[in-house]
Amino acid sequence: MHQLLNEPIEVLVEFKGKHVKPRRIRWGNNIYDMNAFNLVHGVLEGTKQVFYFSVSDATNFMKLRFETESLEWRLVELYTDG
Amino acid sequence: MPQKIILHLDFNSYFASVEQQANPFLRGKAIAIAGKGVDSIDLSHTHYKNIRFNVKQASLQRTVVTTASKEAKKLGVKTAMSSLEARRIAPELIIIPGDPKKYSEVTDRFLKILNKYCDKVEQFSTDEAFADITNNAGDYFGATMLAQMIRNDIRLEIGEACTVSIGIAPNKLVAKLAGESVKPNGITIVPPKCVDKFILSRKLDDICGIGRSTERQLHSLGITTMKTLRETSLKDLVAVFKEDRGYFLYFASRGIGDDEVNNVAEEPKSIGHSYTFPHDLDTDIELQMNLLALCDKVAWRMRRDGFVATEIGVCANYKESGSIGAVRRCQTPMEDGLALFKSAWAVLDKARNPNIPIRLLGVSARGLIKSEMPQGLFPKQEKMHKTLQALDKAQTRHGSGIWQRASTMKTSFKERVSGFNYDHKV
Known part of the structure; x- marks a missing residue:
């Protein structure tokens, strides 16, 4: 199942060297612990910097959007295996 | 060396x-x-x-x-x-x-x-x-x-x-x-x-520059392998493929090619934008709306990079087959989408067959001169000059697509995945 969405989430991140890694995600009443940090890419929307994090656990792939201006996290893509 | x-x-x-x-x-x-x-x-x-x-x-x-x-x-x-x-x-x-x-x-x-x-x-x-x-x-x-x-x-x-x-x-x-x-x-x-042996082991269409059409032409001459291409004289190749292509094929079959890596981006000769529409455009209104939207995109890129245009080029592909293209020199340098549109529409309207719907439309600003936006002589021009400056500032701050003319509200260009330049970068 591959879904596009745009839902607010809470994210616990780990700072390591120059990298920021989303580790735990609270989406609604569920908590997901991410164990793979696959890709990060930044996008400039005008002068606003937005980062997208592609992360996964054992069954879900999630694409997270982080706005550096508002410090807001959103879940924008979800792919569930099977 | x-x-x-x-x-x-x-x-x-x-x-x-x-x-x-x-x-x-x-x-x-x-x-x-x-x-x-x-x-x-x-x-x-x-x-x-x-x-x-x-x-x-x-x-x-x-x-x-x-x-x-x-x-x-x-x-x-x-x-x-x-x-x-x-x-x-x-x-x-x-x-x-x-x-x-x-x-x-x-x-x-x-x-x-x-x-x-x-x-x-x-x-x-x-x-x-x-x-x-x-x-x-x-x-x-x-x-x-x-x-x-x-x-x-x-x-x-x-x-x-x-x-x-x-x-x-x-x-x-x-x-x-x-x-x-x-x-x-x-x-x-x-x-x-090892170049010599390696080249001979490759097929003709492995070479970057030998496409289907060239390969077909070569086959019709009985040239089906790299070896037979090498055996063909330069004179014969130039006679069939003209000078540039003939020389290219002659040298390619010998593993001789350009070794200059160009790392300096050259100034653009033109700035253009084209789009293949999901449905064919068959009315003047549809064509004008989309042409104006394309002109605004081109004009924004020109102003952002500090150019004004002295020529306008338009191209279109018809629904079934066939295409048209024309270029016109303009009387005054242009930097505004509306001015580009007026010239582009005049060129397109003259060149097209109005009875055949159009599938692809493209516009390009040519004869580029590196120059700041020219100041207007008259109050109306000066007002437009200031408006464009304000709109460009908004676009720089908030990104492309932050403003749109009311007359182009019904147009939308979807972001394309492939191409040499990514849409969001131009």
Whole structure:
């Protein structure tokens, strides 16, 4: 199942060297612990910097959007295996 | 002067492998990247109501495959195939909407890695580049080490799902040919003394520059292999293919090619934008609205890069077949989309057949002069000058698409996944 969405989430991140890694995600009443940090890419929307994090656990792939201006996290893509 | 050492680097199934890197559940599966990006799917309802949108419901049926993963290629899925045809060949195929912003970042990242190791880097496409490594490598052993280091950095910085094929040779023609001879994940070295044998082992259409049409022409002359091409005299080749192509074929069959890596971006000769519409345009109003929207895009890029145009070019492809193109010199330099449109419409209206619907429309600003936006002499011009400055400021701050003329509100250009330049960068 591959879904596009745009839902607010809470994210616990780990700072390591120059990298920021989303580790735990609270989406609604569920908590997901991410164990793979696959890709990060930044996008400039005008002068606003937005980062997208592609992360996964054992069954879900999630694409997270982080706005550096508002410090807001959103879940924008979800792919569930099977 | 010592012979140069040129490195060619090419990603394998680029967009597909980037998606497989981002989403590990796609690795090892037959996937295809659609020509339509995520941005082409109307997600407005999800933004406000938190509705989830199943990608399978998306209109990816009427799209083309821009890249197939190596697993999909094994099943027969090819680039430019329609998604319907691809699904017929491989029912298990997973079609993913493209994400050009993601690919663009990876392109920047691999160019940065190349620039770290090489003096001169020339981007050849979104996933391909040449590098002059003569000084950095010293010899072909050093070149092999350099290639391994570049490949290792790509694995660390981008990810292990993204593999590259590397070719190393004395010129760009042979380096590209070498890189493409072992896929995926190959490193092929062709030192000068091996060029001759290597070239003879390749097929005619392996050469970058020998397309289907040239190959057909060569076949009709009885030239079917690299050996027979080499045996053909320069005089005969020039007689059939004209001077430039004739010389190219003559030298290519001998492994002789350009070894100059151009790392300096030249000033553009023109700035243009074209678009293939999802439905054919058959009324004047539709044509005018879309032409004006294209002109505004071109005008914004001109002003952003500090150019004014003295010529306007328009091209169009008709619904069935055939195309038109015309250029006109303008009386005064232009930097405003509306002024470009007025000239462009005059050119298009004169050149087109109004009875045939148009499928593709393109406009290009030519005769570019590096100049600030000219000040207006009259109050009306001065007002427009200030308006454009304010709009450009808003566009710089908030990104493309922040404003649109009321008359072009019904037009929308979907972001394209492929192409040398990504839409969001222009």
